[in-house]
Amino acid sequence: MKLIETKNIYSTISFVLIVLFAFSSTFHFINWGAQNHPFNNDVDQYYCYLINLSNNHSLNFVPDYHQYWLIETPTLHYVPKVTYGMAFFYAPFFLFAKLISSNQSSGYEPAFAWCIHLGCMFYTLIGFWITRKTLLIFFKDKIVAVTLLTLFFATNLFYYTVSESLIVHGVLFFLLSIFIYNVIQWQKTLKRKNLFSFMFVAGFITLIRPSEIIVLLIPLLIGVYNVDTFKLKVGTVFSNIKSILFSGLLFLLPIIPQLIFWKIKSGSFLFFSYGSNERFFWSDPQIWNVFFSFRKGLFIYSPVLVFFFVGFIFLFRKNKTIFYPFIVYFILNIYLISCWWDWSYGGSFGMRALIHCYALLTIPFGYFVSWMFDTINSTKIKNGVISFFTLSLVCFSIVNLFQSNLYKHRILHFDGMTYQAYKFTFLKRTYTPLELEELQLMFSPPNYEARRNGKRDE
Numbered sequence: 001m002k003l004i005e006t007k008n009i010y011s012t013i014s015f016v017l018i019v020l021f022a023f024s025s026t027f028h029f030i031n032w033g034a035q036n037h038p039f040n041n042d043v044d045q046y047y048c049y050l051i052n053l054s055n056n057h058s059l060n061f062v063p064d065y066h067q068y069w070l071i072e073t074p075t076l077h078y079v080p081k082v083t084y085g086m087a088f089f090y091a092p093f094f095l096f097a098k099l100i101s102s103n104q105s106s107g108y109e110p111a112f113a114w115c116i117h118l119g120c121m122f123y124t125l126i127g128f129w130i131t132r133k134t135l136l137i138f139f140k141d142k143i144v145a146v147t148l149l150t151l152f153f154a155t156n157l158f159y160y161t162v163s164e165s166l167i168v169h170g171v172l173f174f175l176l177s178i179f180i181y182n183v184i185q186w187q188k189t190l191k192r193k194n195l196f197s198f199m200f201v202a203g204f205i206t207l208i209r210p211s212e213i214i215v216l217l218i219p220l221l222i223g224v225y226n227v228d229t230f231k232l233k234v235g236t237v238f239s240n241i242k243s244i245l246f247s248g249l250l251f252l253l254p255i256i257p258q259l260i261f262w263k264i265k266s267g268s269f270l271f272f273s274y275g276s277n278e279r280f281f282w283s284d285p286q287i288w289n290v291f292f293s294f295r296k297g298l299f300i301y302s303p304v305l306v307f308f309f310v311g312f313i314f315l316f317r318k319n320k321t322i323f324y325p326f327i328v329y330f331i332l333n334i335y336l337i338s339c340w341w342d343w344s345y346g347g348s349f350g351m352r353a354l355i356h357c358y359a360l361l362t363i364p365f366g367y368f369v370s371w372m373f374d375t376i377n378s379t380k381i382k383n384g385v386i387s388f389f390t391l392s393l394v395c396f397s398i399v400n401l402f403q404s405n406l407y408k409h410r411i412l413h414f415d416g417m418t419y420q421a422y423k424f425t426f427l428k429r430t431y432t433p434l435e436l437e438e439l440q441l442m443f444s445p446p447n448y449e450a451r452r453n454g455k456r457d458e
Contacts, residue, residue, distance in 0.1 A: 086166075089119075146393075286457065304392075
């Protein structure tokens with residue numbers, strides 16, 4: 001049995017480097033604070049299903065218990081703000097930690113923290129492997145290697161792999177990578193196993209983030225770019241209608257337990273568990289802020305993603321089969337994210353709400369890299385462009401690792417970054433106590449109450 005796949009050696013080596021660096025650096029980038037565990041804020045809400053089942057042997061939630069974010073239902077019960085989706089993915093590692101812990105453990109001990117953290121890292125890294133498989137469908141091995149290394153080292157996915165792996169984004173990246181791979185394979189072969197796989201995975205994606213139901217537009221639109229391909233798509237759907245209907249049941253399978261839970265607790269299968277003070281502002285999308293705000297702007301904290309977006313030009317030229325579903329899905333995603341009342345999504349390093357989309361954006365980026373390697377004919381121009389591009393990727397990676405470290409130490413503020421604070425901290429490694437005091441005055445956390453009332457442009 002071969003331990004290393006020699007056929008695609010460069011992308012294999014890049015993946016191995018990513019895995020080694022991830023597991024070796026996580027001990028440096030972890031900063032769980034005085035509690036010495038990651039189960040706080042959003043993560044504690046995902047975790048509450050497991051804790052309640054383990055410690056209280058029920059799914060009855062009571063107010064003021066462990067600061068869970070609970071919403072009162074019309075039937076006077078309380079339900080968590082979030083669904084059980086992330087708890088499902090924590091569960092195998094939670095059960096292992098419970099197996100090696102004492103019977104009196106609360107679920108917040110180091111064994112639980114490390115087992116679930118490393119387990120969620122494992123999900124994200126599997127996502128990298130599956131993304132590699134998808135990229136190899138379209139690109140040469142070296143281009144895949146460059147794409148994987150860029151994705152890991154030069155974007156904020158790095159931080160959410162090695163430091164805050166329990167946040168939703170790594171798991172969603174993992175799920176979306178499986179989804180995209182199987183959609184593309186189904187488009188090529190119409191095999192039912194791919195159809196069933198991506199529909200089942202889409203159920204989990206929707207469970208974890210209900211707005212992500214728009215991901216189903218990708219298989220619906222893939223291969224459609226003119227009248228003839230539309231007719232072909234309709235014919236394909238009707239000729240596989242039994243399999244598609246069955247796949248719909250697979251899509252619902254992960255969601256049904258949540259619907260039953262809401263029915264029992266609220267009297268209705270569908271219940272908006274975020275409450276009345278959180279909503280979308282459909283006529284006020286904060287698209288500029290999503291991309292360019294110094295508070296959380298996508299291109300400010302992961303500037304390498306500019307190249308990923310430029311890749312859509314080359315995707316359009318080279319592969320219209322997947323261009324239209326990808327661009328439609330991504331535009332809708334940007335719109336939904338920018339219309340949410342808190343467009344910067346609370347505490348985070350960069351624009352975390354889009355991290356799962358990187359599984360999709362790697363393909364446009366691969367076409368951009370392919371253009372540089374294969375299309376530019378002049379040797380001098382090609383060497384110059386590739387040298388500049390390589391240097392840019394190295395610089396972007398260094399800045400990303402550096403800023404990830406600053407965020408770990410709370411030098412980059414979790415929600416109050418400004419242009420002045422960004423400029424003051426850019427590539428600055430050491431700080432005197434006086435400088436830290438000065439930096440605190442530069443931060444400007446958002447007025448969340450004003451945002452809930454529609455004043456969202458600060």
